[in-house]
Amino acid sequence: MSRTRLAWSALPAHVQGEIEDRLGSAVEHVESHEGGYSPGMAATLTTVGGERTFVKAVASSFHERSGELYRDEVRVNGVLPEGVPAPRLRWSVDDGDWVALGFDAADSSVHVPWQPDDLTAAIELFTTLAEVPAPDALGSVGGHLAGMPTWANAHAEGTDLSSWDPWVAEHLSMLAEVGADWAHAAEGTALGHGDARADNMVRTGGRLLLVDWPYATAAAPWLELLCFLPSAELEGAGSAAAIWDSHPLGQAADPDRATAVLAGLAGYFVHASVQPPPPGIPHVRAYQRAQGEVALAWLREQLGE
Known part of the structure; x- marks a missing residue:
């Protein structure tokens, strides 16, 4: 038995819009990442300008624990020391239900x-x-x-x-x-x-x-x-x-x-x-x-x- 993550296409239009505002332009390509142990969306999004960003998103109403963890992740990334082996958190979105985080995209x-x-x-x-x-x-x-x-x-x-x-x-x-x-x-x-x-x-x-x-x-x-x-x-x-x-x-x-x-x-x-x-x-x-x-x-x- 396996888990299928949320897809970019399944996110509400207003959440997609908030994310694209942070990205600076529309999303042209989505590379979904199906590994791990969370049901939230996890994907590398490439904009029409060619910018790549790793984005994870979930609604507390969909999976409450994941929403809590995403908010904790924002808090922790705000205090991690410089040089820690972690991707840089670029931005976050939180409307009280949906939480989305954008990180520097990985190479592999x-x-x-x-x-x-x-x-x-x-x-x-x-x-x-x-x-x-x-x-x-x-x-x-x-x-x-x-x-x-x-x-x-x-x-x-x-x-x-x-x-x-x-x-x-x-x-x-x-x-x-x-x-x-x-x-x-x-x-x-x-x-x-x-x-x-x-x-x-x-x-x-x-x-x-x-x-x-x-x-x-x-x-x-x-x-x-x-x-x-x-x-x-x-x-x-x-x-x-x-x-x-x-x-x-x-x-x-x-x-x-x-x-x-x-x-x-x-x-x-x-x-x-x-x-x-x-x-x-x-x-x-x-x-x-x-x-x-x-x-x-x-x-x-x-x-x-």
Whole structure:
């Protein structure tokens, strides 16, 4: 089951008009981008004058959560430090229902399976982020993670985990204990993106950039790499554990804190994977399941299980 994004042609005339006003002329060509996990429109628009702009748009009345995230993205982009590996936000439109954002257009997307050059650039990107102090206007990652369901929620709710290896249900109390402090363990002062995956990376001018910043927070310098690795292994990068163990960020991380975060992350994916699909993005549950399998195997290795 898949998701189809909103098309440019489906946007109301007044929204198209507002966007074209920001672009400076009429849209001549639309290149839709169907990847990712949002039902909003995402397209590179080329005007009659040849100007290319990446535009995303959604109505809160169509998908309330996406509207919230787009507004958060405008706020975050307003405080990102100069030189952060992110496309420039050119403008935004918000009529109270429809929200549209215009960014510098990318040259290309990152394709999976991961290729060596792209993977090397991604790993270097996390090293760069680890050295950027988070702006004071961004909150701590601990507050964000504390609200995300994980093992303790599965235990308290009696979540049906029968689709997973029986080991999970048999060790649920232990997993909840190991991951209990994951929100606090993830805290720090470095700039964190909060949703780094291949589908949120693009290339521009030979440089790898992260897109979609609504979840940005202050976090531990190693958090982004750890959270990225389950998706990376799933998409052909090689062993998450091996990359982590060989990387300076992984080597510098406190082992107990990193294990707590990995446990919490695995629990989030496992819990999410058995929930009903969210409106508009039914394919996300299968992706969460796949990441959960990688994270859980990595966690069991860390625990000697």
